[in-house]
Amino acid sequence: MFSIQNIGVEALAEQFGTPVYVYDGHKIEEQIAKMRTAFAGTNLKIKYACKALTNVSIMKLMRKNGVDIDVVSMQEAHLAILAGYEPHQIQYTPSGVAFSEVQEAVEMGLRMNLDSLPLLEKFGQTYGNCFPICLRINPHIMAGGTLKISTGHKDSKFGISIEQAEEINAIVQKYDLNVVGLHQHTGSDFKNANVIIEAAEKLFDLTFKYFPNIQFIDLGSGFKVAYKEDDHVTDMEKLGKEVVKVFNNFCQKFGREVELWFEPGKFLVSESGYLLVRANVVKHNPARNFIGVDSGLNHLIRPMMYDAYHKIINGSNLDGEEKEMYDIVGYICETDTFGKDRLLPKTKEGDIMVIKNAGAYGFSMASNYNSRFRPAEVLIYNGQTHLIRQRETMEDILKNQVVIDL
Known part of the structure; x- marks a missing residue:
């Protein structure tokens, strides 16, 4: 790891010119390790939300450290393939894209995360239960530093409203869809465990009621990092203990182990x-x-x-x-x-x-x-x-x- 004192900014500026972005690869690995430590005791899978930084070399560093990837466009998916990822390691989470892009993702073999009722209906009409899918649920929880980075509240464009659970289930039953995962992302910069646990419990309730074949629960990310001295940050150790406890209780009641997924972007880089x-x-x-x-x-x-x-x-x-x-x-x-x-x-x-x-x-x-x-x-x-x-x-x-x- 380097610090401002030993980074040699003058030498870097002389060698590469300015402006220039400089990344510390070991800091990224330190953040990955923090997550694994925080959520030890669960079947954890980390998916890097690569929209934060899509340089292929950074994506290769993630893969080297056993981190899978979450993409929001087919361009990001192709970059992930260039970085060495297999299609099954890539979760595709679109928002309002043309169905032709969804079809391209299916043909590539990506894991599908669907975020609207019309898309769910069209996917069912086209593919039936041929492919496993994840559903992005909007839990109606306000979190994040500002409205611009909050994505799980009632007025957000993201996800299928938790209040439309019966409509979701009707489409799933109609086409016998193979729902293997539930996903939510409340937004960036939440500060304590309450937000993510409240969202998790809503997904647990949906699982018990409608989705007996769930293989994973994806709780998104949004962990707060420090931007200044004495800045309030997400206490990962405390968050981990509380989330692990409620998640393992859920698995015990569910009767089998389920994977716990997170998809950090900002937190890692x-x-x-x-x-x-x-x-x-x-x-x-x-x-x-x-x-x-x-x-x-x-x-x-x-x-x-x-x-x-x-x-x-x-x-x-x-x-x-x-x-x-x-x-x-x-x-x-x-x-x-x-x-x-x-x-x-x-x-x-x-x-x-x-x-x-x-x-x-x-x-x-x-x-x-x-x-x-x-x-x-x-x-x-x-x-x-x-x-x-x-x-x-x-x-x-x-x-x-x-x-x-x-």
């Missing part, structure tokens, strides 16, 4: 990632000071989209005693703020700024807005530094454009 950017300009205005850097919301949209807090460090001047208050802003022609009112060591043009918790939903949500290039990605693992994505060039910007004569 967020803290592993750093976005290194360079200070282009330090501007002292009468009202406030700005550090303008060579990146923006096109590379890390979370602060502007979710009001997300990311700690920012001056990697070129970690221990400077003279400090000033700054806003760290991007180079995009929009209001583009990475961090507001940050007390940092005095910063000068050319300093390398380090944005933490950049592993999840950083590069994966990056764009070419303002026709800017997307950054390079680097993995540090077993003491070696690996370039795992090249920085884009003008050729990448133009390669799919068709320039016509006018």
